[in-house]
Amino acid sequence: MTGGQLTARLVDIPSVSGSEQVIADAVEVALRKLPHLTVERDGNAVIARTNLGRAERVVLAGHLDTVPIADNLPSYVEGDLLYGCGTSDMKSGVAVQLRIAATVPEPNRDITFVFYDCEEVEARRNGLGRLARNHPEWLAADFAVLLEGTNAQVEGGCQGTLRAEIRTSGQRAHSARAWLGDNAIHKAAPILERLAAYEAQRPVIDGLEYHEGLNAVRIEGGVANNVIPDECLVVVNFRYAPNRSPEQAEAHVREVFDGFDVVVTDFAAGALPGLSQPAAAAFVEATSTTPTAKFGWTDVARFSALGIPAVNFGPGDPNYAHKRDEHCSLAAIEETEKRLRAWLQS
Numbered sequence: 001m002t003g004g005q006l007t008a009r010l011v012d013i014p015s016v017s018g019s020e021q022v023i024a025d026a027v028e029v030a031l032r033k034l035p036h037l038t039v040e041r042d043g044n045a046v047i048a049r050t051n052l053g054r055a056e057r058v059v060l061a062g063h064l065d066t067v068p069i070a071d072n073l074p075s076y077v078e079g080d081l082l083y084g085c086g087t088s089d090m091k092s093g094v095a096v097q098l099r100i101a102a103t104v105p106e107p108n109r110d111i112t113f114v115f116y117d118c119e120e121v122e123a124r125r126n127g128l129g130r131l132a133r134n135h136p137e138w139l140a141a142d143f144a145v146l147l148e149g150t151n152a153q154v155e156g157g158c159q160g161t162l163r164a165e166i167r168t169s170g171q172r173a174h175s176a177r178a179w180l181g182d183n184a185i186h187k188a189a190p191i192l193e194r195l196a197a198y199e200a201q202r203p204v205i206d207g208l209e210y211h212e213g214l215n216a217v218r219i220e221g222g223v224a225n226n227v228i229p230d231e232c233l234v235v236v237n238f239r240y241a242p243n244r245s246p247e248q249a250e251a252h253v254r255e256v257f258d259g260f261d262v263v264v265t266d267f268a269a270g271a272l273p274g275l276s277q278p279a280a281a282a283f284v285e286a287t288s289t290t291p292t293a294k295f296g297w298t299d300v301a302r303f304s305a306l307g308i309p310a311v312n313f314g315p316g317d318p319n320y321a322h323k324r325d326e327h328c329s330l331a332a333i334e335e336t337e338k339r340l341r342a343w344l345q346s
Helices: 003-011 021-032 087-103 127-134 175-180 186-197 246-256 278-287 300-305 330-345
Strands: 038-042 045-049 057-063 076-078 081-083 110-116 143-146 160-169 213-221 231-240 261-268 310-312 327-329
Touching (some): 021 038, 021 087, 021 110, 045 127, 081 330, 087 110, 087 327, 087 330, 110 127, 127 300, 143 278, 186 213, 186 231, 231 246, 278 330
Parallel strands (some): 057 110
Antiparallel strands (some): 038 045, 045 110, 076 081, 081 327, 213 231
């Protein structure tokens, strides 16, 4: 079975965040058939390891969950492209992990394969974070590769993410006598004006250019079609470069929305590129790629927090992640596997 065919089979197992048991069961069954691997499980996270006594241990990691399905299952192929929910983010990367696990029984480095749940939702539910809390020894390694979609190119570090709620309040009234009330939705206008006028920074770190963004991602308000609303909620998402700490990111958001009540509901720190570290530099050289910045947040940040140098390197196209027409190049799946195989067998 080719990497593309395996990706299609994985994509056709629905696994929206929180519903990964079926796909985790399938991954576990496949891995337990391989005698050269030791397999462990925690919830819907599955870990498999070689134990060859090599001088170096590396992690190949990928998440099993997807965002909600958008009428984009089952998968289908058009030319070189495989379409379907999760093709890019990131079941193509998971397929490469499984192919390497099955076909490279004696790598030049010991490998820990990590397949985990709930990456696409709140940080507190993240399966890799749970593994770090429950079984940190399972993740011990000298270097990690996260197979998030990068079009088969190395992407360094990742940006941090912060979500915050900004509320406005007013007074209810009958819409026929609006002057007796105070419209909370109208009071949200300055919040949206500040967002529309916001100029995102594009810092260069270790030669890689990141691109920040501050955006409204949800707005809620209204009681009934004949009632002046007394409350409005705007949810904003700040994607910040890894030269900011979470505390600095929060301070920046509060500065932008000075005068409003800002409540931070979720955040995850970014990770500096770290490409000058020997293990990362060696991986870049071995894969013959030109590194770029990772704009989104990935679990490279979790490995960084554990003191494990890590990079993003996977077949998916990040520009199509979470989209209705999400797809992945079949050639990129094969190229990613080829480069990882060469690195692990050289």
